[in-house]
Amino acid sequence: MSKTLMAAAIAALLGGCSLMPEYERPAAPVEADFSAHGAAAASGQQLAADIGWRQFFGDPRLQRLVDVALENNRDLRVAVLNIEIARAQYGVTRADQFPTLSGNANGTRQRTPADLSYSGRAAVGSTYQVNLGVTAYELDLFGRVRSLSAAALNQYLATEESRRSTQISLIAQLANAYLNERASDELLALAERTLKTRQESYDLIKLRYDAGAASGLEFQQAESLIQSARAEHAVAERSKAQATNAIVLLIGQPLPAGLPPPRPLHEQSLMTDVPVGLSSQLIERRPDVRAAEQQLRSANANIGAARAAFFPRISLTGSFGTASSQLSGLFDSGSHAWSFAPQISLPLFDAGRNRANLDLAEARKNVAVANYEKSIQTAFREVADALDAKGSYDMQIQAQQALVEASQRSFELSDMRYRNGVESYLTLLDAQRSLFTAEQGLLQARTQRLNNLVALYKSLGGGWEENTVVSTQQPAAAATVRQ
Template identity: 55%
Template sequence: MSKTIFRLGAWTLALAMAGCTLAPRYERPALPVAAQYPAGDSVPARDAVELGWREMFTDARLQALIAAALENNRDLRTAVLNAERAQALYRVQRAGQLPQIDAQGSLTRGRTPADLSATGAAVTGSEYQVGLGITAFELDLFGRVRSLKDAALAEYLATAEARDAARIALIAEVAKAWLADLALREQMDLARKTLEARSEALTLARQRYEAGASSALDLKLVETLVESARVAVATLTRRSAQAGNALSLVVGAPVARGEDASLLSDQQFVADLPAGLPSQLLAQRPDLRAAELRLQSANASIGAARAAFFPRISLTAGIGSASPELSELFEAGSRSWSFVPQITLPIFDAGRNRANLRVSQVDRDLAVAGYERSIQAAFREVADALAARGSFEEQVEAQERLRQGQADRLQLAEQRYKAGIASYLDVLDAQRELFDAEQDLVEARQQRLLNLVDLYRALGGGLRERGTGA
């Protein structure tokens, strides 16, 4: 009899594993964007996905911050835990394709009163049982369990891709926070130097006013510039402290901010990143791969909803030994077995199955719309970064020339003032224009570097630590 049960179990398992699936055939939606970027190019350089973030960002302190963020950032840690949870859920669904075998043991004692006993006397008896059993194992003839497993697998893979997308976004956010901190500290340093210079000029202006060599208007103008510089210092000090807090938050640990901060002009990021074609983003960006996997999961869920319209067959079976005495439990003749097949055929459910099928179909359509929206957003991010790349280079160069022109103008104004052929108002105006040009130059350099970070992230760079390994 044991051979019969074994053959029956093997036959049952074969039927379950050979079950078909009613999920519709998956087809990737067409790209809802143009075939090429508006400002695309063919720079002969390495793809962003092959460029390690340590090669992209060469500053040792920035590299240390990125490494610390990858270790400590809570958002990334949450993404990793979500991936682990999705993996465990997939294992749960996958286990449903195989029967669960349990060891069972029981003791039953009972008393039959005399008026119900066949012997006319009260009977007290015991029954011992031990064995192996399969409880309610579903024969997956129509692929319901398989579709649920496929949907769970796609969800797990999508969550893993989302984890990689979070890693890329985190690296970019650290770089941006670092650049913001550098820019504000550089601007604050310029404001402090300007405040010192204007304070010295105010001392001289007061001496000239007290000596009758200048008017009260000139003195008030100098005082106005001093207060303006003091306002700039206070504002930039506050913003710099907030930038440091933001950097600590994204890193996930306190960040020591020394006085020897690098200048934006010292930062050298890789600029020759080839854009490729929009279709390549599907393989380069994990967030797009995650969106497509969620679409595949929704597609598989339709198969499970369709299978609910068909009969569901489940099996419960067991083999073991039973005896009224514990000492006789494993003796000859004590073997027992059971085989209980059960079939459930939906007849009337008030439209529940049809509604569930419609829900799964709408979920699939929503996933298609989300996937296409993700592609369009990715296309715009790359296109915007490409469009800005050349213009930022020109802007920085023009701003450097403007700053130098304002410096020359201030020098000439001071010479003319000392020669008595120009008023002090011209000097003050030149000082103000030079300060604004210096601040704008720092901001232009920051925007140029931020654009490179955005392009690197938009093209899917940041998963690799080095160019030759993950």
């Protein structure tokens, strides 16, 4: 019984204690849900973070571009390599919790001159050794090494969450770039149609001017209008080229051959009903928030290491093996050799260094708390902004569509009246400008609405899973109303 108690006491001594503060997640400084921003309860629905990007983005061309980006994007590649660095750093720190055994074999042969020899005669001596040794192994009685290992582990986990966040941001950026490229393509087509229409008007005015039926002012107005259309066409061409360049940068290579044909902007099949859930679910699923919490845990663990620095540090150095003056007798009976050299270090005076290190660790934890709370507030605001904009974009598009239809009718009537000599060319000019502006506004509103849906999906943590994860506790048929 006494041997058992002694073994337990030794195990407790070697296991030591931990001076690391108990971690408590700070209270979230946001509302409990998003009901104030028009979000309905999402009971029984799949969380947005579990909706695969293949299900959210229905355009096959965009899906293929995402595949290429995940393989070649350099920012994502750096994020993956950072995980490898953090994993290796954690492995180095974790190894300090265990003794390092090393095997050594050495032989020494030396001659001692007569004036240095105890016998007064020159002598030649030999020493041969083989041993296993432990060098400066720290008994972690106060949890210093374990605290440092925990801090390194949390840093590694934070890096892994950052990699997830990088992928989500990459997919969202690529989706927005693709939507902008589609919008630029349609804007270019609109500019070409407008240029064609104005060219026809210019040709008509020129005929009337040559026949003396139109004034020089009307002719100059027509010419200025067509030059304006050419400028708009050049802008649209530049915008489309730059949008394509943005896609190429994000996918990390030139556009691959054999891509599926693009879909028009109004046929983009993004999920419009994205389950929002509660703010607590947002905290648990957003990778950037989870990374900030891992950073907080790491800072909390560093406080334990800083506290342990006030207490003694005990390290062990020893070896066990065999030694002999003859190589042939190295493993003979009685040649065993060992050494044991424990060392204890007790801080007595360090001019306040340990106190300052503890203050530094506590200050860094406070900074980590503030960063964690800020990440939650940022996440909540991003979701709230996207929700607030979601309904207003629908109303804006409806109004803009009605404006385009009204402007189209106004242009047709003005053109007919001008051809019949009832209306002035200035009225027709204003009608053309109004129609072009209205069509541009509708295209812009549709693009912004789709970009906002992408922002909502990203802000809820979506974009990490390739395909939707179906929970066994939730119905498989989540709300997936498509545009």
